[in-house]
Amino acid sequence: MNRQKMRKLEETFFTWLMRFCLIGAGAILTIILWVIASRGLQGLSWEILTQPPEGSFYLGGGGGILNAIMGSLYLATGATILASFIAAPVVLFMHVYAPHSKFAHGLRLALDIMWGIPSIVYGAFGFAIMVAIGLRASLLAGILTLTLVIIPILARTYDEIVAMAPRDLRDVTLALGSTRLEYLGVLLRQTLPGLLTALLLAFGRAIGDAAAMLFTAGYTDNMPDGLLRPVASLPVAVFFQLSTPFPAVQARAYASALVLTTIILVVSLLAQWTMRRLGRHVIR
Amino acid sequence: MRSLSVRNLNVWYNGQPALKNVSIDFPSGQITAIIGPSGCGKSTLLKSLNRLQETNDQTKVNGQVLLDGANIYDARMDVTEVRTRIGLLAQKPFPLPMSIYDNVAYGPRIHGLAKGNLPEKVQTHLQAVGLWDEVQDRLKAPAVGLSVGQQQRLCLARTLAVEPEILLCDESTASLDPISARGVEELLRSLRGHYTVVMVTHDIDQAKRLADHVVFMWLGELVEHAPAAQFFNAPSHPLTQQYLAREIG
Numbered sequence: 001m002n003r004q005k006m007r008k009l010e011e012t013f014f015t016w017l018m019r020f021c022l023i024g025a026g027a028i029l030t031i032i033l034w035v036i037a038s039r040g041l042q043g044l045s046w047e048i049l050t051q052p053p054e055g056s057f058y059l060g061g062g063g064g065i066l067n068a069i070m071g072s073l074y075l076a077t078g079a080t081i082l083a084s085f086i087a088a089p090v091v092l093f094m095h096v097y098a099p100h101s102k103f104a105h106g107l108r109l110a111l112d113i114m115w116g117i118p119s120i121v122y123g124a125f126g127f128a129i130m131v132a133i134g135l136r137a138s139l140l141a142g143i144l145t146l147t148l149v150i151i152p153i154l155a156r157t158y159d160e161i162v163a164m165a166p167r168d169l170r171d172v173t174l175a176l177g178s179t180r181l182e183y184l185g186v187l188l189r190q191t192l193p194g195l196l197t198a199l200l201l202a203f204g205r206a207i208g209d210a211a212a213m214l215f216t217a218g219y220t221d222n223m224p225d226g227l228l229r230p231v232a233s234l235p236v237a238v239f240f241q242l243s244t245p246f247p248a249v250q251a252r253a254y255a256s257a258l259v260l261t262t263i264i265l266v267v268s269l270l271a272q273w274t275m276r277r278l279g280r281h282v283i284r
Numbered sequence: 285m286r287s288l289s290v291r292n293l294n295v296w297y298n299g300q301p302a303l304k305n306v307s308i309d310f311p312s313g314q315i316t317a318i319i320g321p322s323g324c325g326k327s328t329l330l331k332s333l334n335r336l337q338e339t340n341d342q343t344k345v346n347g348q349v350l351l352d353g354a355n356i357y358d359a360r361m362d363v364t365e366v367r368t369r370i371g372l373l374a375q376k377p378f379p380l381p382m383s384i385y386d387n388v389a390y391g392p393r394i395h396g397l398a399k400g401n402l403p404e405k406v407q408t409h410l411q412a413v414g415l416w417d418e419v420q421d422r423l424k425a426p427a428v429g430l431s432v433g434q435q436q437r438l439c440l441a442r443t444l445a446v447e448p449e450i451l452l453c454d455e456s457t458a459s460l461d462p463i464s465a466r467g468v469e470e471l472l473r474s475l476r477g478h479y480t481v482v483m484v485t486h487d488i489d490q491a492k493r494l495a496d497h498v499v500f501m502w503l504g505e506l507v508e509h510a511p512a513a514q515f516f517n518a519p520s521h522p523l524t525q526q527y528l529a530r531e532i533g
Contacts, residue, residue, distance in 0.1 A: 100341060168378045172439070175336055176391045176446055177368030190381040281381040281426045 033261070040258030043251030049259070053221045058240065060248045063221075065256050068237035071224050072260070074139060075217060075233055076207035079146035080154075080199055086147070087155035088188075088195060095162050096184045108159065114152040120211035122149045127215040139224055139231040142217025149212050150202040157201055161194030162187065166283060190282055193275040200271040204264050210235030234260045286352050286369070286449040287312055288333065288480055293347035295328050295337060302328045304504045306347075310450075310497075315472065315481040317495035317512075319488060321533035325504040326484045327375075330452050333482065334370040335363050351450070368395060371448030375455045377435035379427035380442075384419050387427045387438055391446035409441040413471055433464025440471060451475060453483035457490065469494060488528065492516060500524050 001009075047064050054063035094104040126145035135141050169190055173183045188195075210233070218230030219240070234256050241253035288310040295303040303325045310316050318326040331337045333349055335356060348355045356366045368391075380387050388406045392398040398405045406423075410416040415437045419430070427438060436456065443451065453472065457465035473494060475481055485491050491498055491512070498515040500507045500523070508521045519525050526532045 166378070168374065168376060169381075170339055171336055172372075172374055172378045173380065174339055175334065175367055175372040175374070176394070176442065177364045178394055179364055182394050186380055281383065281428065283379060283381050283428055 036254055036257050036261060039251060039254035041255075043248070043253075043255035044258060048252060048255055052223050057221070058244050058249055060246045065234070065237055065252070065259070067221060067223050068232040068234045068256065069259060071139070071217070071231040072207050072234040073263070074224050074231065075142050075146055075213070076203050078139075078143035079150055079206045080203045082143060082147045083150045083154050083202060084195075084199055087151050087158060091155055091158045091162055092184050092187060094159065096180050096187065108156070111152040111156050111159075115156060118211065119149050119209050123212040123215045126212065130216065136228070137216060137218030137230045138228045139217065140227040142213055142231060142233070145212045145216040146206045146209060149209060150206050153205055154198050154202040157198035158191070158195055161198065162191050165190050169283065193279040193282060196271050196275050196278065200268060203267060207263065208235055208260065210239055286480060287350070288370070288450055288482070289350040290329075290333070291348040291350060293329070293332060293349065294345070295325075295332055296344040297328075297340070298342045302504055303332065306506045308499060308506060308509055310480055310482055312480050313477050314496035315476055315483065315494050316497040316499060317491035318482065318484045318499045318501060319486075319491050320501035320527070322486075324501040326501045327454055329501065330454050330482060330484050331372075333450075333452055334367050334372055336367070336372060338363070368446055369448055370450045370452060371443040371446055372452045372454065373440055373443050373456045376459050377432055377439050379430070379435050379438060382427065383424045384427045384430070384438065385423040387442050388445050391442060395446060397447060405445065409445045412444065413437040413441040414467070415441060431464075433460050433467060436460055436464065436468055437471065440468065448479070450480045450482070453481065455484050455486055458486060500527065502527075
């Protein structure tokens, strides 16, 4: 076989190999969504979306998961907002005030390690702190623990995005006599769509986390009714519902998972739309 | 008109010398062109004049740059003030990530230069660079939507809006198409007498068209500097003669 033919064969072989992987990945995602949707739609009803559970809910009785939907939204939104107020300044500081420094290098390493820690460990850590300061399982404790879980995700994702900002941006902004803080403002404007992507990723992780919530947010059949009161969340609701022996309740677990997936989808679409609007001014 | 002088300036990148003992006076109100082959230190010299060199943390600077007799590298000197008084037009047009209007308004806003007359100020500077008629109906549009030539004129308007006393240009027409380049060149020519302009250029012909005064650099050293007519007609140094004859570089 001559060299030309060999190259052509190589090209065909690897193209098909990649197509195969693509189909595999697509198939897995489709199956997951199909299982959640087909089983979830059986358990889904207007009642489930609009009411908290009644006493017999976990035995197949009436009521819904509104407590967990609202609880999850409160937990994830609170944690995402809180984490962004910590992570964004840290990242911008690393890039504007301490670029290439040992401090920034060490911080990145620490964040990477924090990213890898399983969230059950954050839960245990949060619980230990709560016991020490006398805080009970509550919305506040849940938000604080989730904040710790997502800070590394938010910070490292945003860090990579800020690192991609053109270097000329720094030079032209400083050349106009800007202080470094003013440059930081311009850098924030340039990377705002990216920050939103990072927030979205963090929100998705926060709203889907069950392990950290078990000890810290607790669980309740009541609607969220205060920062210092226990709060339900969708992943923990899925866990409890799946643990029952009743098929009707298990179907509700899939309905809850479907609601969780839909929330993430809606938030993603909203974020994409916002990103397009914010991205008008971004220098590419 | 402000005076700008360099005294025994040395710059190192990663321990490698990039500028070796450069001393020169830039004539006030005139256009000085710094020419030389790639890597000769002309951009380094330019960026040392407004301390933009420092944004690269592998850089070490030694020597003096005197603005009206005051060393801009003095510890008591406020670096933002230095960069406000000595503006820079970069090589590539690089708008800020905001609207056309906000790009020009940025400098006056941060320096508190426009008390209540910001729109007029923006208009004046956009007119000065011949951009007003092209953009007046879309001032709120993103600056990235402009053509490259328009962007560079916007960048000039943005730099001038800070009201600098001295203007540095780093091969500011190199990345433009020939027509836009001519436009920017015309603008620079119109600044003669109003600003002290120091420009770096690759293009010997551009230096001939624009410069009142020419500086020739070679391997980090200042080889020769003279008024343009003398420099081009009777260069004294053999390296300059060879460079102008395009035998080296």
